[in-house]
Amino acid sequence: MISRLSQLARHLSVGSRSGLLGPATAAISSSSSSSSGGRVLPRAMASADERNSRTIHTAACLIIGDEVLGGKTTDTNSAYMAKWCFSLGINLKRVEVVEDDEAEIIEAVQRMSDRYDFVVTSGGIGPTHDDITYQSIAKAFGLKLILHQEAYERMKKLTKPHHSHPNFSWDVESPAKTARLRMVQLPTDESRDLAKQALFPRDTLWVPICVVNGNVHILPGVPRLFESLLEGLKPFIIERLVDPEGKGIHRVIISTPMSESSVASYLTELAAKVEPKGVKVGSYPRWGKKNNSVTLVGRDIEYIESIAPEVIENVRGKRVNSEDEED
Incomplete structure (x- = not known):
């Protein structure tokens, strides 16, 4: 009330x-x-x-x-x-x-x-x-x-x-x-x-x-x-549209065996670093599954692709096409 x-x-x-x-x-x-x-x-x-x-x-x-x-x-x-x-x-x-x-x-x-x-x-x-x-x-x-x-x-x-x-x-x-x-x-x-x-x-x-x-x-x-x-x-x-050619928004999905708490500090720093480039960092726990997911989302495809290898290395992950690919 x-x-x-x-x-x-x-x-x-x-x-x-x-x-x-x-x-x-x-x-x-x-x-x-x-x-x-x-x-x-x-x-x-x-x-x-x-x-x-x-x-x-x-x-x-x-x-x-x-x-x-x-x-x-x-x-x-x-x-x-x-x-x-x-x-x-x-x-x-x-x-x-x-x-x-x-x-x-x-x-x-x-x-x-x-x-x-x-x-x-x-x-x-x-x-x-x-x-x-x-x-x-x-x-x-x-x-x-x-x-x-x-x-x-x-x-x-x-x-x-x-x-x-x-x-x-x-x-x-x-x-x-x-x-x-x-x-x-x-x-x-x-x-x-x-x-x-x-x-x-x-x-x-x-x-x-x-x-x-x-x-x-x-x-x-x-x-x-x-x-x-x-x-x-x-x-x-x-x-x-902002991009009339219809390229849309780019998303990279990274599957990681690490817990959210163990990568939280790194992802916080990463989010602050990429925000000026219009890129969002996401972290998604997958209860009952062996891996969690980290995502990079934005319009600047070249920039996202340039930082993806670094992120993959820091979260000990693997790039996937869908969250359940590694299940």
């Missing part, structure tokens, strides 16, 4: 910064900024179009669904996104899971949109009453839910008949049609180019990637769809 009260107090003390006062007054800390028109603007002043065009340094993932928090299903989408971001050189800074609760979704998506360049949400866009992602995100940014005509036409064309609705017709109003229409009523900013607000990466899927506030990308929670659409998103963002 004390922890919950302290969190509430903290949110109230930074009301406008966390977005609790609504999109018009939502702001981020002054340390984050972006360039526009030759001058530096606080991120909260950035327009949706500016957010939609800025270089992508950081990302966040919001998983939405009671079934994940209740243990009914296991979230695999955040892990897939983590690997996807790593391969593209995007720094995934945060992953959160929230329940199907409007207030929770609004708070999280406003905060993430303000703080990170690229945001992906997963889940809560189906036809049932508990699928409230679209309506919640629309409220978060003061938008209307509007039938997206292209998504609707694609839905009619690509949706296969289902045995539970043998007499279903798109030309006849029915509860089933109303439920389906929930999935193509998208948060829409009528002042902006509609083509930037709904992307269709796959010709075989009617499901759009709805883009809100320029940097929030709403994806379905079904892993097969999430993965396909996320992969299809690459061509839309490739030119905005």
Whole structure:
């Protein structure tokens, strides 16, 4: 209870910064900024179009669904996104899971949109009453839910008949049609180019990637769809990556028989030495296994490769392609 009260107090003390006062007054800390028109603007002043065009340094993932928090299903989408971001050189800074609760979704998506360049949400866009992602995100940014005509036409064309609705017709109003229409009523900013607000990466899927506030990308929670659409998103963002050639981030994994405590001092010195080069040193115990893991992660491949032999020698290790290679 004390922890919950302290969190509430903290949110109230930074009301406008966390977005609790609504999109018009939502702001981020002054340390984050972006360039526009030759001058530096606080991120909260950035327009949706500016957010939609800025270089992508950081990302966040919001998983939405009671079934994940209740243990009914296991979230695999955040892990897939983590690997996807790593391969593209995007720094995934945060992953959160929230329940199907409007207030929770609004708070999280406003905060993430303000703080990170690229945001992906997963889940809560189906036809049932508990699928409230679209309506919640629309409220978060003061938008209307509007039938997206292209998504609707694609839905009619690509949706296969289902045995539970043998007499279903798109030309006849029915509860089933109303439920389906929930999935193509998208948060829409009528002042902006509609083509930037709904992307269709796959010709075989009617499901759009709805883009809100320029940097929030709403994806379905079904892993097969999430993965396909996320992969299809690459061509839309490739030119905005730190490294448009897609070299991504480099990782060296070293398997060592030494305990963490025996290499801790060396790794502390190493981390301080390589940090100015943008390299992170990781140490991971592997309980019940004969070896532990040390990793070197960064963008400067040549530098990482130049120090790898020294690290291997100092931890009496061996370079491997995966942590379990030596098991």
